Amino acid sequence: MRLLLFLTLISLTVAVDKYVHMDLKGAPPRPDYFKKSLDLFSKLGAKGVVIEWEDMFPLTGILSSASHGNAYSKADVIGILDYANRANLTVVPLVQTFGHAEWILKTALFEPLRENENYTNVFCIGNPATKDILSDLLSQVAQLHAAVTPMPFFHIGADEAMIQPGQCPEDVEMMEELGTNDTRILVYHHLRTVSKLIQDEFPETKILAWFDEFKFADAETIRDFELSERVTPVVWKYNADNLEQYLTEEMWGNLSQSFSSAWGGSAFKGANGNAKIDNEIVPYMSNNQQWRIQLDLHSGKFNRSIEAVIVTGWQRYDHFTGLCELLPTSMTALALSMKMLENGNVTSEDASLISSVLSCPNSTTIVNLIAGNDTCKYEGYKARDSIKEIVKYMKNFDDYTWIHNLENGWFGKTAEDRHFSSRYYIESLYNQYKKYLKNANRMKQDIINNFNSIFFSETASEFLFDRVNSFTDKLSKGLEDMSRIIGRRTFPVRPLF
Numbered sequence: 430m431r432l433l434l435f436l437t438l439i440s441l442t443v444a445v446d447k448y449v450h451m452d453l454k455g456a457p458p459r460p461d462y463f464k465k466s467l468d469l470f471s472k473l474g475a476k477g478v479v480i481e482w483e484d485m486f487p488l489t490g491i492l493s494s495a496s497h498g499n500a501y502s503k504a505d506v507i508g509i510l511d512y513a514n515r516a517n518l519t520v521v522p523l524v525q526t527f528g529h530a531e532w533i534l535k536t537a538l539f540e541p542l543r544e545n546e547n548y549t550n551v552f553c554i555g556n557p558a559t560k561d562i563l564s565d566l567l568s569q570v571a572q573l574h575a576a577v578t579p580m581p582f583f584h585i586g587a588d589e590a591m592i593q594p595g596q597c598p599e600d601v602e603m604m605e606e607l608g609t610n611d612t613r614i615l616v617y618h619h620l621r622t623v624s625k626l627i628q629d630e631f632p633e634t635k636i637l638a639w640f641d642e643f644k645f646a647d648a649e650t651i652r653d654f655e656l657s658e659r660v661t662p663v664v665w666k667y668n669a670d671n672l673e674q675y676l677t678e679e680m681w682g683n684l685s686q687s688f689s690s691a692w693g694g695s696a697f698k699g700a701n702g703n704a705k706i707d708n709e710i711v712p713y714m715s716n717n718q719q720w721r722i723q724l725d726l727h728s729g730k731f732n733r734s735i736e737a738v739i740v741t742g743w744q745r746y747d748h749f750t751g752l753c754e755l756l757p758t759s760m761t762a763l764a765l766s767m768k769m770l771e772n773g774n775v776t777s778e779d780a781s782l783i784s785s786v787l788s789c790p791n792s793t794t795i796v797n798l799i800a801g802n803d804t805c806k807y808e809g810y811k812a813r814d815s816i817k818e819i820v821k822y823m824k825n826f827d828d829y830t831w832i833h834n835l836e837n838g839w840f841g842k843t844a845e846d847r848h849f850s851s852r853y854y855i856e857s858l859y860n861q862y863k864k865y866l867k868n869a870n871r872m873k874q875d876i877i878n879n880f881n882s883i884f885f886s887e888t889a890s891e892f893l894f895d896r897v898n899s900f901t902d903k904l905s906k907g908l909e910d911m912s913r914i915i916g917r918r919t920f921p922v923r924p925l926f
């Protein structure tokens with residue numbers, strides 16, 4: 430419905446570079462699928478790609494102990510970066526250097542580097558050992574990137590550190606040294622340290638950081654720590670509506686006093702519920718349309734404008750959460766979101782361009798694309814189809830009132846547990862369960878086959894384990910109990926309890 434309420438946009442739209450976020454902390458693509466996706470990003474109008482390696486980078490030394498068992502090889506990374514380069518994509522590495530360090534801090538080896546001993550998300554930033562580890566990590570990532578592609582930007586993350594900074598003993602000590610009780614000073618000191626780690630070696634590289642720590646800061650403190658020159662804040666907000674409520678005129682005004690430019694952060698997937706697996710396109714289009722409005726309203730405040738928007742695509746909310754909407758289900762949302770960012774709307778000419786890039790049948794309309802019922806055959810579409818199929822099938826079961834009435838009447842807790850029920854009704858339910866289980870098992874096999882050609886095999890297993898198996902387990906267990914009931918000739922007299 431939101432699309433019917435398109436606002437009339439200010440006519441002067443400012444050109445903005447669009448970067449697609451490749452989040453590797455969940456469902457990392459196999460190198461071949463990675464490259465084919467880069468091709469699509471480029472054809473859809475992306476200026477570049479922001480690669481959040483997380484635990485998938487081929488780290489050496491002590492850090493390799495925190496690497497994913499399926500981490501890319503160095504040759505894989507070189508191949509991917511080189512491919513991006515040839516697709517004319519500017520590559521921006523993203524390495525979390527403050528919060529969201531779960532993949533490192535969860536392990537026993539790095540437990541001592543936690544801000545709060547009980548929580549795995551934030552580094553103790555006053556600890557010299559944290560600096561050593563970050564220096565090692567940043568240098569490994571930056572050097573490999575810079576060896577293959579230009580590296581005009583490096584994203585150091587720095588979102589969602591919450592209220593933890595200032596808690597570890599080393600922080601308390603450092604704050605004494607810095608002569609402050611204000612944890613923000615400690616944080617800025619850290620952000621400068623991290624920026625310098627990169628910029629001392631790569632002086633031409635600009636540092637990007639999520640804007641969380643700059644939101645309410647005064648210009649003077651930011652300047653004191655050289656952050657105005659070193660860092661460009663990335664303002665992120667993924668809501669579908671009313672972005673101006675969160676990103677106020679005053680907030681933008683303050684940021685533009687501190688920084689000569691900013692970037693934006695919108696979303697095309699992974700920001701609409703952390704257990705959602707099938708992409709609902711309209712909220713993302715709407716978010717990007719809202720971003721177009723933000724750009725038009727606030728870009729002019731900055732000496733050098735809001736230069737780019739990262740269209741983020743989260744594979745998980747954080748290291749510890751389950752998978753959310755994956756890349757194959759979200760290509761149309763990406764394409765439409767990019768157009769929204771560009772022009773504030775999507776025309777039927779845009780739709781035909783998108784159709785041709787995403788290998789859609791020539792009958793595909795803008796309505797199909799927005800409704801998500803297109804049959805476009807871009808790389809990964811089979812995985813998209815198998816996700817959609819199982820989601821639809823589980824919903825079909827949930828919506829089947831007749832089955833649930835039978836369950837409520839004849840297959841409640843007592844029936845299940847004491848095998849005490851009326852075979853006459855149980856036989857009907859048994860046949861339904863059997864049919865659903867058979868089809869669901871076939872769909873699970875399709876998911877395995879279609880996922881395995883684009884993702885490492887872990888992804889299909891995790892997806893089924895988290896999102897599908899509770900459905901098939903319920904059916905299997907039900908069938909077992911029902912066959913016990915069906916096999917029974919007689920039943921005990923009441924009372925049963």
Ligand SMILES: *[C@@H]1O[C@H](CO)[C@@H](O)[C@H](O)[C@H]1NC(C)=O
Nearest residue numbers: 468471472514515516517518
């Ligand atoms: C990359 O840019 C160059 C120069 O603008 C152009 O000749 C080439 O076709 C582009 N390559 C791709 C894959 O878009």
Ligand SMILES: *[C@@H]1O[C@H](CO)[C@@H](O)[C@H](O)[C@H]1NC(C)=O
Nearest residue numbers: 544545546547548596597598
């Ligand atoms: C961590 O949790 C334990 C209890 O499990 C508590 O005693 C301790 O104070 C907590 N540490 C911090 C830094 O909050």
Ligand SMILES: *[C@@H]1O[C@H](CO)[C@@H](O)[C@H](O)[C@H]1NC(C)=O
Nearest residue numbers: 604605606607608609610611
């Ligand atoms: C920090 O707080 C303590 C206790 O409130 C106070 O004694 C001290 O003067 C403060 N230090 C600074 C630098 O503000």
Ligand SMILES: *[C@@H]1O[C@H](CO)[C@@H](O)[C@H](O)[C@H]1NC(C)=O
Nearest residue numbers: 644645646647648679680683
């Ligand atoms: C903007 O900056 C002023 C002056 O430093 C400050 O008083 C105000 O709270 C800031 N507003 C926001 C939304 O950060």
Ligand SMILES: *[C@@H]1O[C@H](CO)[C@@H](O)[C@H](O)[C@H]1NC(C)=O
Nearest residue numbers: 657685686687688689690732
């Ligand atoms: C923007 O430009 C003006 C005029 O050159 C300058 O005084 C100001 O410091 C600049 N602002 C920032 C945040 O760089």
Ligand SMILES: *[C@@H]1O[C@H](CO)[C@@H](O)[C@H](O)[C@H]1NC(C)=O
Nearest residue numbers: 435436437438774775776777
């Ligand atoms: C946006 O596009 C839709 C569909 O193409 C169209 O119905 C609508 O009128 C457009 N809105 C504006 C403000 O251009």
Ligand SMILES: *[C@@H]1O[C@H](CO)[C@@H](O)[C@H](O)[C@H]1NC(C)=O
Nearest residue numbers: 781784785789790791792793
């Ligand atoms: C659509 O594709 C079919 C089969 O490839 C072709 O016969 C038809 O002319 C195409 N229609 C348009 C409008 O391009």
Ligand SMILES: *[C@@H]1O[C@H](CO)[C@@H](O)[C@H](O)[C@H]1NC(C)=O
Nearest residue numbers: 796797798799800801802803
């Ligand atoms: C796709 O969705 C649109 C909008 O809900 C609907 O009008 C159209 O009939 C659907 N097409 C198919 C092939 O399901």
